[in-house]
Amino acid sequence: MASDASLSAYAREAIFPTVVGDVGFGAKGEWSEPRVLQVQFQGLSGHEVGQFRNGSRQTVVSPRESSSGKLIFPYAEALTAE
Numbered sequence: 230m231a232s233d234a235s236l237s238a239y240a241r242e243a244i245f246p247t248v249v250g251d252v253g254f255g256a257k258g259e260w261s262e263p264r265v266l267q268v269q270f271q272g273l274s275g276h277e278v279g280q281f282r283n284g285s286r287q288t289v290v291s292p293r294e295s296s297s298g299k300l301i302f303p304y305a306e307a308l309t310a311e
Contacts, residue, residue, distance in 0.1 A: 267291040269300055271307045 231239075244253045253261040268287045273280060280286050288298035301307035 263292075265292075266295060267300075269298075269304075269307055271298070271301060273307075 240254050240258075241256060244251050246252075250264070252264075255261050267290050269290050270281070270286050271288045272286055289296050290298065290300040
């Protein structure tokens, strides 16, 4: 049976294929390349829930290498942006 130390060492060295891409871990257990996205809803009209279902109103604004658009601020201007 593998020890905690050997499993930890393996996890720090290995690359794991996942649904968000390949993931590797650093010395403290953190992802070696963070994949946290900041998303802003843009071009909303009214309160209809259907506009949220297909992701067409979501714009990734950060990180830059994954962005699909720019952050609109103040947010009130994002409501009508297309």
